[in-house]
Amino acid sequence: MSIKKHLASGLSALALTTACITLPSLALADEDPIKVGILHSLSGTMAISESTLKDEMLMLIQEQNEKGGLLGRQLEPVVVDPASDWPLFAEKARQLLAQDKVDVIFGNWTSVSRKSVLPVVEELNGLLFYPVQYEGEESSENVFYTGAAPNQQAIPAVDYLMNQVGVKRWVLAGTDYVYPRTTNKILKAYLKDHGVADSDIMVNYTPFGHANWQSIVSDIKRFGSAGKKTAVVSTINGDANVPFYRELANQGIEASDIPVVAFSVGEQELSGIDTAPLVGHLAAWNYFMSVDNDANYDFIDQWIDYTGDENAVTNDPMEAHYIGFNMWMEAVRKAGTTDVDAVKDAIIGVSVPNLTGGYATMMPNHHITKPVLIGEIQDNGQFSVVWKTPSTVAGDAWSDYLPGSKDLISDWRQPLHCGNYNVVEHTCGGSEAK
Amino acid sequence: MSIRPSLRSALSTLTALLMLLSAAAVQAAPQAAPDAQATPQQQKVNAQDTQAAALLNQLADGSYHNKAKTIEQIADSSDERARQWLEAFAANKLARLEDSGEFVIIIKNRGRHWTIANALTGEPMGKRSRRDIDVIRVNNQLRNQLQDILSVIDLKVSDPERRLAAARDLRGKVTAEMTSQLRKVYVDEDHAEVKSALEEALAIYQLDTQQDPEAIEILDGSLSSEARAALNRAAQSDQPELAAAAKKALSGIQDKLKLNRAAETLYFGLSLGSVLVLAAIGLAITFGVMGVINMAHGELMMLGAYTTWGMQQLLPDSPGLALVLSIPAGFLVAALVGIGIERSVIRHLQGRPLETLLATFGISLILQQLVRTVISPLNRTVITPEWMSGSIMINEALSLTLNRLYIMGFAALVFIGLMMIMRKTRLGLEVRAVTQNRAMARAMGIRATRVDIMTFGLGSGVAGLAGVALSQITNVGPNLGQNYIIDSFMVVVFGGVGNLWGTLVAGLSLGTLNQLLEPWAGAVLAKIVVLVFIILFIQKRPRGLFPQKGRAAEG
Incomplete structure (x- = not known):
């Protein structure tokens, strides 16, 4: 059917054309599902954390399909395994976007894997939802950060310790890679702003998978016996935490003496340890499995039914994917299409319920609003919430406490349309800080 | 104690x-x-x-x-x-x-x-x-407040252990309302340790509130952090005599602390060393004695650790018994898998070390992924039995963690056991004969194939034992083995290939070196320094600390 011919035959014909064009495309839609790429490691070191997120995405997609899909089309998951290999993440992302032609990608865990994928999604104009708390200092047009930025996790946690617990001496302990190093840099600057002396801050880095914590824990114990209330702010990566906490317990450091607040320890990490000696140590997240809320209980029931494991746990990155998936669907509905550019514009300002009884909104800097919760470890491997920010906190891509980034803002709406706009020099750089 | x-x-x-x-x-x-x-x-x-x-x-x-x-x-x-x-x-x-x-x-x-x-x-x-x-x-x-309330109540229970814990807990937390009650308890108390802890608690209170110089005498020599904190506060007081006395007491305490710290570092070093020895000693047999480079050694340890987990699943009510039972079970599982690897792969690659290395590396990846698929990619919880958790307090500044102490003992037992097998049994004799001269040993009627199987099984089984021990201090997950394989090779090469004593000395000295460096260099740098040290050492003495001598070494 030629459009030219119909244009010539007047208004009525035009109406008919529209119908003719729409009809076949509708018919096409029915057999053509929306593809959702899932880029999480199913083998290698990170499988421990990431494989759960793959299962969760499959569950969410299945549920949505049972409800009738999206825009009348079914959702089809495309699962790839980047095998905890950072360069492979970029390859697999390219495969998803160029070959499988997915409409959106949910994936990544470590910052280094995100940095590896970043140029690919920007080049091929994809959409990536990243669900894990990270160090900030980044805002890409194609990435949506549904995990916490430092101001949504680290800073409120330190505030809590400073104001509610009265901590005067600080141990910043982390695994030796980009997230702890950047977070600790921000925290150190923040603590100094609040009048903490250099001699009251101890910084310690350990390699990945560090298992021999004896002398470090003993150092912490000594550092904490100076008569001032001491706390440990831990950015120790998942796996190394088990021996760390074991050593704490064995050397008799209890939460009432020296509390440890962790940013990478969630329900899943705790499911690998006997938590009885750890009762009272803290973690800061935006979600805990123990949150007393019906939406959360429903989600847990759904997850346990899906996995068939009565002891399955949920955690913060899972909530981030839950929010991210719902936000993306809401944006697609709003835009009426899965076209990347349309969704990118439509998603800013979209609000969906989170699992802690509030709403998450996508901000113009591609970060979302989140409540910050402080939880204490209990003997059943769960956290009990002891403190909560009075309202949600908007994620800040560029930290206000680092010299290189405090003048930068990110706003992907027109007319600014820039990930790191320097408000002093009025210039726009790339997606990363100089 | x-x-x-x-x-x-x-x-x-x-x-x-x-x-x-x-x-x-x-x-x-x-x-x-x-x-x-x-x-x-x-x-x-x-x-x-x-x-x-x-x-x-x-x-x-x-x-x-x-x-x-x-x-x-x-x-x-x-x-x-x-x-x-x-x-x-x-x-x-x-x-x-x-x-x-x-x-x-x-x-x-x-x-x-x-x-x-x-x-x-x-x-x-x-x-x-x-x-x-x-x-x-x-x-x-x-919870702190509750603990204080319960502590005061606990001071009157009959169990001296609980009284002691309660009295220690009260140090630095004594309030004005408590003092009269505490004094009464102090007079009635007959257990020496509890009495001195109570005396200290009262002295800290007196020093803080009344600037009582007598309290300093009581606190002098105490190793507890609360006493030190109180003395520190007194040292900054505006009464010169009091400040001087507090400073003097503090410097005495510092000297004592230094001594304790040295002892602690030594303990940490030896305990890390014994973990290294445990991990490496199985390798010392397969690599050192048989000359097989088995990259899947770490995964055999992992299997041992998973056996512990499995045993605890079977006996959920008695984790301690399960742990003891997993010692033979872990040995058997790892030994059988080891023998399987030897029969199916290594045997066909005899004398081709590069291919063996690659093939066993492949096996290690297969085993890891197998565990991920069959059991779970997530870490498994292995419970530490009551008698293995906590620590023995030598004094207030020095306590030895129990799980490490047990592992040191276990490592010593395994080492002695292996030594006995190699020295005193017929298998040991045959193994040594086959290693020295395979053809001659066969000519003497030794079935070399059988010896190969037994030796590899023994080495693998010991790896399983190491896994059982490691389950008590680290994660039980698919990656467990990877974290130890490099350290194990390092220890064996440093100690001298084919020498069990070398492995023991190398493990203990590398552990101690690492722990000596860690406090001032940091964990990352300490590891690097140790690695560089070994590289330099191997340049100077390629055959390690205790090289094999004689014709066998040249062969």
């Missing part, structure tokens, strides 16, 4: 026990009383219950600040159940039902349905969905 009790778990057991007891008491009372007198007694119980419910409601609804006051009211109330509530509260196990507003104590808090019992009557109430249970929130500060 005293073993520090694991307070938390003791607390929860106690809660359950007390609950049962009080349940029996409450239920027994009305039955025992004749009907005529039931009414006034009932009334009294009712009045007490109303008051208790009011207090508990106050606890549930109050802010953390108000909760602190309510805790004192509950502690002061004459209610016998007060202690039980406070303990449940501290353990996050006191809750209110959403629908009826009844107060309950949570007995089992895992899964979606929790087992509960009525907090007032003690009656078991079966299982309820977690949705209906509102746990009364507690935080560290409140």
Whole structure:
């Protein structure tokens, strides 16, 4: 059917054309599902954390399909395994976007894997939802950060310790890679702003998978016996935490003496340890499995039914994917299409319920609003919430406490349309800080 | 010497026990009383219950600040159940039902349905969905306060261990109201350690409030951090004599601390060393004696650790027994898998070390992924039995962690056992013969193939034993082996290939070196320095610390 011919035959014909064009495309839609790429490691070191997120995405997609899909089309998951290999993440992302032609990608865990994928999604104009708390200092047009930025996790946690617990001496302990190093840099600057002396801050880095914590824990114990209330702010990566906490317990450091607040320890990490000696140590997240809320209980029931494991746990990155998936669907509905550019514009300002009884909104800097919760470890491997920010906190891509980034803002709406706009020099750089 | 009790778990057991007891008491009372007198007694119980419910409601609804006051009211109330509530509260196990507003104590808090019992009557109430249970929130500060209250009560129990823990806990926390009571307890106390801890607690209080120079004499020589903190505060006082005395006492303490610290570092070093020895000694047999580069050695350790987990799944009620049983089980599992690897792959690659290296590396990846697929990519929980957790306190500045102590002992046993096998048994003799000259050994009637199988099985089994031990100090997950394989090779090469003594010395010295470096270089740099040291050492002495001598070495 030629459009030219119909244009010539007047208004009525035009109406008919529209119908003719729409009809076949509708018919096409029915057999053509929306593809959702899932880029999480199913083998290698990170499988421990990431494989759960793959299962969760499959569950969410299945549920949505049972409800009738999206825009009348079914959702089809495309699962790839980047095998905890950072360069492979970029390859697999390219495969998803160029070959499988997915409409959106949910994936990544470590910052280094995100940095590896970043140029690919920007080049091929994809959409990536990243669900894990990270160090900030980044805002890409194609990435949506549904995990916490430092101001949504680290800073409120330190505030809590400073104001509610009265901590005067600080141990910043982390695994030796980009997230702890950047977070600790921000925290150190923040603590100094609040009048903490250099001699009251101890910084310690350990390699990945560090298992021999004896002398470090003993150092912490000594550092904490100076008569001032001491706390440990831990950015120790998942796996190394088990021996760390074991050593704490064995050397008799209890939460009432020296509390440890962790940013990478969630329900899943705790499911690998006997938590009885750890009762009272803290973690800061935006979600805990123990949150007393019906939406959360429903989600847990759904997850346990899906996995068939009565002891399955949920955690913060899972909530981030839950929010991210719902936000993306809401944006697609709003835009009426899965076209990347349309969704990118439509998603800013979209609000969906989170699992802690509030709403998450996508901000113009591609970060979302989140409540910050402080939880204490209990003997059943769960956290009990002891403190909560009075309202949600908007994620800040560029930290206000680092010299290189405090003048930068990110706003992907027109007319600014820039990930790191320097408000002093009025210039726009790339997606990363100089 | 005293073993520090694991307070938390003791607390929860106690809660359950007390609950049962009080349940029996409450239920027994009305039955025992004749009907005529039931009414006034009932009334009294009712009045007490109303008051208790009011207090508990106050606890549930109050802010953390108000909760602190309510805790004192509950502690002061004459209610016998007060202690039980406070303990449940501290353990996050006191809750209110959403629908009826009844107060309950949570007995089992895992899964979606929790087992509960009525907090007032003690009656078991079966299982309820977690949705209906509102746990009364507690935080560290409140728990601290509760612990202090319980400490004062604990000073009067008959168990000296608990009295000691309570007295130590009170140091630095003594308040004006407590002093007269504490003095009385101090006079009556006959246990020397408890007495001195109480004396210290009182001295710290006196030094802080009255600037009493006599208190410094008491605190002089004490290794506890609270005493040091108090002396530090006194050293900054504006009374010159007091400050001088405090400074003098502090410098004496510092000297003592240095000595203790040296002992501690040595202990840390030896314990890390013994872990290295355990991990490497199996390799010393397969690599050192047989010359097979087995990159899957780490995965054999992983299998040993998973066996421990499996045993604990089979015997969920006695993790200690399961751990002991997994020693032979872990050995067998790893040995059988090792023999399987030897028969199916390594045997065909004899004399081709590069291919063996690649093939076994492939096997290690297969085993890892197999565990991920079959069991789970997530780490498994291996419970540390009660007798292995905590530490032995030599003095207040030096305590030796028990799990490490056990592992040191275990490593020593394994080493001696292996030594005996190699020196005293026929297998050992045959192994040594085959290693020295395979053809000649066969000519003498030794079945070299059988010896190969046995040796590889032995080495692999020992790797399994290392895995059982490692399950007590690190993650039990698919990556366990990867973290130890490099260290193991390092130890074997450094010690001298084919020499068990070399492995022992190398493991212990590398462990100690690492722990000496760690405090001032940091963990990352310490590892690098050790690695560089080994590289340089191997340049100078390519055959390691204890090279093999004689014709066998050249062959």
